Amino acid sequence: MENYTKDLIELLSNNRNAEEAVPMKQYMRNQFEFLGIRRPKREELLKAWLKRNGLLSKEQLPDVLTSLWNMPEREYQYTALELLEKMKKKLDKDHIDLLEWLILHKSWWDTVDGIAPNAVGYLFQNHPELIGSYAEQWIESDNMWLQRSAILYQLKYKSKTNERLLFDYVLRRAESEQFFIQKAIGWALREYSKTNPQAVKQFIEGHELKPLSRREGLKQLDKQERIQSNESEE
Numbered sequence: 001m002e003n004y005t006k007d008l009i010e011l012l013s014n015n016r017n018a019e020e021a022v023p024m025k026q027y028m029r030n031q032f033e034f035l036g037i038r039r040p041k042r043e044e045l046l047k048a049w050l051k052r053n054g055l056l057s058k059e060q061l062p063d064v065l066t067s068l069w070n071m072p073e074r075e076y077q078y079t080a081l082e083l084l085e086k087m088k089k090k091l092d093k094d095h096i097d098l099l100e101w102l103i104l105h106k107s108w109w110d111t112v113d114g115i116a117p118n119a120v121g122y123l124f125q126n127h128p129e130l131i132g133s134y135a136e137q138w139i140e141s142d143n144m145w146l147q148r149s150a151i152l153y154q155l156k157y158k159s160k161t162n163e164r165l166l167f168d169y170v171l172r173r174a175e176s177e178q179f180f181i182q183k184a185i186g187w188a189l190r191e192y193s194k195t196n197p198q199a200v201k202q203f204i205e206g207h208e209l210k211p212l213s214r215r216e217g218l219k220q221l222d223k224q225e226r227i228q229s230n231e232s233e234e
Contacts, residue, residue, distance in 0.1 A: 004053060005067045011049055012075055031108055032074040042075055046082055058090040062098045069105060077106060081114045088119055093127040096134055107145040109180060117155035124153055139169050147173055148184045155188060158195045166192060167203055174209050186216020193220045
């Protein structure tokens, strides 16, 4: 396993592009260093790598992901997320602590938004007993990224969304001054409005939300109203 991780790290390192790394770092507000490997190239490298070396087992997942996560350049974390996505269906409830660790370390929207609606969402859907002990703690924690994860984990649930819980979590953080929380609230509501527009509209109209959350939450509904209005005029 040590050689597996070491060789993967070397593969990415050997494909660094210093010129590309500059704008990539700037785009992420200079939060992280970059190798300069754009997504298409990175995915191409990983695909060839997996074809040669195979996918790891779920028991090996924590060691590999944490090793990649501890590397300084952001592409290593992106590669870890790609491996996690490929392994998603093999996750069991014991992996929730690993996911929490990933959320809490080197936290920014680009990694958290890959973990929460995908891996965490999948795990909570298959092990709903985890919600009470993890999502409940996250929404009440002092950590913005855990709060964001609790709001976003149902993002892809559509008709399986626990509406009561979604609205409850939104209200618990509705007064937050954090941009990433306000944005998450709007995103979660906008996505659910594609499934239950009336419920979301009534919720937004009936509660005090930050302007950003309200604006983002209503985007889909406003778009549909404009389409209907144009159709009626025709």
